[in-house]
Amino acid sequence: MSVLIVTSVGDIEVDLHTSQCPLTTKNFLKLCKMKYYNGCLFHKVEKDFIAQTGDPTGTGTGGDSVYKFLYGDQARFFDDEIRPELRHSKTGTIAMASAGENCNASQFYITLRDDVDYLDDKHTVFGMVAEGFDTLTKINEAYVDNNGRPFKDIRIKHTYVLDDPFDDPPQLAELIPENSPTGKPRDEVAEERLEDSWVPLDETVAPEELDEMIRSREAHTNAVILEGVGDIPDAEIKPPDNVLFVCKLNPVTQDEDLYTIFSRFGTVTSAEIIRDYKTGDSLCYAFIEFETKEACERAFFKMDNCLIDDRRIHVDFSQSVSKLWGQFRQSKKNGKKARDCDQDGDQKNKGSNYVLKDENTQRGGNHRRSYDLVFDEDDADYPYKKDHENGHRKKIQRVDDQRELPPRGERDRNSCERTHSDDKGSRRGKDDDRNRGRRHDDYHNSSRSGDRSSARYDGRDYSRHQNRSRKREEDEDYKRRDKSDVERRHRDGGYEKSERHKREEVSHRKRSPESRHRREGGGYRDRNQYFDDRSHKERRHKDGR
Numbered sequence: 001m002s003v004l005i006v007t008s009v010g011d012i013e014v015d016l017h018t019s020q021c022p023l024t025t026k027n028f029l030k031l032c033k034m035k036y037y038n039g040c041l042f043h044k045v046e047k048d049f050i051a052q053t054g055d056p057t058g059t060g061t062g063g064d065s066v067y068k069f070l071y072g073d074q075a076r077f078f079d080d081e082i083r084p085e086l087r088h089s090k091t092g093t094i095a096m097a098s099a100g101e102n103c104n105a106s107q108f109y110i111t112l113r114d115d116v117d118y119l120d121d122k123h124t125v126f127g128m129v130a131e132g133f134d135t136l137t138k139i140n141e142a143y144v145d146n147n148g149r150p151f152k153d154i155r156i157k158h159t160y161v162l163d164d165p166f167d168d169p170p171q172l173a174e175l176i177p178e179n180s181p182t183g184k185p186r187d188e189v190a191e192e193r194l195e196d197s198w199v200p201l202d203e204t205v206a207p208e209e210l211d212e213m214i215r216s217r218e219a220h221t222n223a224v225i226l227e228g229v230g231d232i233p234d235a236e237i238k239p240p241d242n243v244l245f246v247c248k249l250n251p252v253t254q255d256e257d258l259y260t261i262f263s264r265f266g267t268v269t270s271a272e273i274i275r276d277y278k279t280g281d282s283l284c285y286a287f288i289e290f291e292t293k294e295a296c297e298r299a300f301f302k303m304d305n306c307l308i309d310d311r312r313i314h315v316d317f318s319q320s321v322s323k324l325w326g327q328f329r330q331s332k333k334n335g336k337k338a339r340d341c342d343q344d345g346d347q348k349n350k351g352s353n354y355v356l357k358d359e360n361t362q363r364g365g366n367h368r369r370s371y372d373l374v375f376d377e378d379d380a381d382y383p384y385k386k387d388h389e390n391g392h393r394k395k396i397q398r399v400d401d402q403r404e405l406p407p408r409g410e411r412d413r414n415s416c417e418r419t420h421s422d423d424k425g426s427r428r429g430k431d432d433d434r435n436r437g438r439r440h441d442d443y444h445n446s447s448r449s450g451d452r453s454s455a456r457y458d459g460r461d462y463s464r465h466q467n468r469s470r471k472r473e474e475d476e477d478y479k480r481r482d483k484s485d486v487e488r489r490h491r492d493g494g495y496e497k498s499e500r501h502k503r504e505e506v507s508h509r510k511r512s513p514e515s516r517h518r519r520e521g522g523g524y525r526d527r528n529q530y531f532d533d534r535s536h537k538e539r540r541h542k543d544g545r
Contacts, residue, residue: 002130003032004160007042008153008196010135012110014094014127018165021081021126024096024104026166028126030066031106032159033168034175039185042139042154044147049116051139052097053156054107058190063106070171077103081124088116092129092136095119112140152194157182232321240289242296243318247285249273250309255286261308262288266295287318 005012016025031037036056043060044052055063067075079102088095091114097107104124111119129136142150158180202210223235246258259271273286290296296317304315 002162003029004162005037005132005156006158006160007135007139008155008157009138010132012132012135013130013162015130016127017083017086017125020083020086021124022166023078024081024124024126027066027078027104027106028108029161029164029166030168030172032161033164033172034066034069035159035177035180036066036106037156037159038181039183039188040156041188041190042156043149043190045139045142045144045150045154046112046148047140047144048113050109050111050119051136052107052109054097056106056185056187058185058188060107062187065105068105069175070169077105080104081126082121083125086125088119088125090114090128092133093125094127094129095123095125098123110136112136149191150193152198153196155196237321239317239319239321240323241317242290242293243320244288244290244296244299244303245285245316245318245320246288246303247314247316248311249282249284249286249313250311251282251284253282253309253311257308258286258288262290262299262303265290265299265302267291287320 002016003014005014016028018025037054040053040056041058042051042053043055043058044050052060055061057063064076065078067078077099080096080098087093088111091111093111093116094108095111096104097109098104108126109123110129139154142152142154144150201213205213220235223232223237226232227235244262253273255271255273258273259268262268262271267290268288269291270289271286274283275281276283288299290299300315300317303313305312306315307313
C-alpha cells in the first residue's frame with residue numbers, strides 16, 4: 001500500500017505498514033484522500049534528524065485526525081500502535097508526531113539519517129520512503145532559523161493514494177473535495193517566509209546577465225548617493241551620447257585644430273579644450289560634441305590612438321554631466337525667480353532673506369576665498385558692487401584722514417612755536433636734568449599724538465631742537481664757569497669781567513633773534529610775524545637761495 005507525496009522540492013513515494021498499524025495507516029490514507037495535507041508546511045527541519053509536517057496551521061500545534069471528522073471532537077486523537085519490530089533504523093522512516101502518549105492526530109515526520117534510536121518506543125512507526133531520497137536530501141540541506149523553520153517554504157503540493165486496502169466510511173464522500181486545493185491552507189497562521197515558488201536569480205539567468213544586472217544595480221545605488229550629496233542633479237541622469245572625451249593632447253593644440261580634424265566625421269557643434277582657469281594653459285584634454293550620435297560613434301572608432309601634433313591621443317565616450325548640471329542649476333534659478341515674481345506684496349514686505357553666497361567660482365570673478373552675507377542670491381552684479389563699495393569706502397577714509405591733517409603752513413608754525421617755547425623755557429633758568437628730561441618726554445608724546453603725515457615735519461624740527469639744546473647746555477656751562485670765577489674774585493677783594501666772559505655775552509646777544517631784529521631797526525608788530533619770517537628764511541636756506 002503506497003502514497004505519492006508531491007512537495008515543492010520533489011516527490012516522495014511512501015510504503016505503509018497497514019497490517020502492523022491499521023489504525024494509523026487508515027487515518028493517513030483517508031486524510032490524503034480528503035486532500036488534508038495539501039499546502040501543509042514542513043514547519044520543522046532539524047538537519048540530520050527529522051523533517052516534520054502535517055499541520056495546516058504551520059505552527060506545529062494544530063492538526064486533527066480523520067476520526068474527528070467522522071465521529072466528532074471526542075475522537076480527535078487516537079491511540080499509539082508501537083511495534084517492537086518497527087524501529088527508526090533507516091533514513092526515510094515515517095512515524096507519527098504525537099503531543100503525548102496516545103495523542104496522535106495528523107502530524108508526522110520523516111527521519112533524515114539512519115539509526116535514530118532516540119525515538120524508538122516513543123512514536124508509532126507506520127511507513128517507509130520507497131523513492132525520493134534526493135528530495136529528502138534537499139529538505140535536509142534547507143536553510144533554517146533557530147526554531148528549525150526553513151527560510152524558504154517547503155510545502156506538500158498534492159497527495160495521491162496509489163493503493164488503499166480500507167473501505168471508505170459513508171461520511172467520507174462528503175469530505176472529499178471535487179478539485180484538489182492549491183496554495184496555502186485556510187487555517188495557516190505561521191509567519192510568512194519566502195514562497196516555495198521563489199527561485200534564486202542565479203538559477204534563472206546566465207552568469208553574464210547576472211553580472212550585468214549586479215553592475216547596473218550598483219551603479220544606480222551610487223547615483224542615488226551622488227544625488228543625495230549634490231554631485232548630480234538626478235539619479236537617473238545619463239551622460240550625453242553625442243560627446244567624445246579626448247585626452248593626451250599636445251599643449252599647443254588649439255580648439256580650431258580639433259574642430260577641423262573631427263569635422264570629417266560629421267557636424268561638430270563644439271570643440272572645447274579644458275584650460276586652467278588662472279593661467280589659461282591647456283590641461284591636455286577636451287570635449288567634442290557632435291550633432292548626431294552616429295557621427296560621434298564614427299569618430300570614436302577612427303580617432304582613437306591617432307597622432308595629433310606629435311601626440312598619440314586617446315578617445316572615449318564622455319561621462320561628464322557638467323553641462324546638464326549647469327542647465328539644471330539655471331532652470332532651478334529661473335524657476336525660483338518665477339516663484340518670487342508670483343508672490344504677493346505682503347510677502348515681499350517681510351524683509352530680505354540673508355544667504356551665504358560663494359564667490360569662489362571656477363571661472364571669472366575676483367576669486368575671493370570667503371563667503372559674503374548678501375541680501376539677494378540672484379544678483380548677478382554683486383561682485384562688481386562689492387568691489388565698488390570697498391573702493392568707495394577706502395576713498396572716503398583717505399579723504400577723512402586728509403581732513404584731519406592741518407595745512408602744511410600751520411604744521412610748520414606749530415612746530416616752530418613748540419621749539420620757541422622750549423627755547424624760552426630754557427632761557428628762564430630751567431636747566432636741571434630732570435626738567436629737561438620731562439620736556440624731552442613731553443615733546444616725544446606730542447610728536448606721537450600727531451598723525452602720520454605731520455610726523456615727518458616734526459622729525460626735522462626735533463633734530464633742530466637737539467642742536468639748539470646742545471648749544472644751550474654749552475652756554476650754561478660757560479655761565480657756571482664765569483660765575484665761579486666772579487665768586488672767587490669777590491673773595492679775593494675785586495671783580496672784573498674776564499675777557500672770555502665779555503666775548504660770550506657779546507656772542508650771546510648776537511645769536512638772539514630778538515636783539516638782532518632790534519639792532520636792525522624795529523620790533524615785531526606781533527609774535528606770529530616773527531615766526532612767519534623765521535620759517536620763510538629757513539625755507540630759503542633749504543632751497544639754497
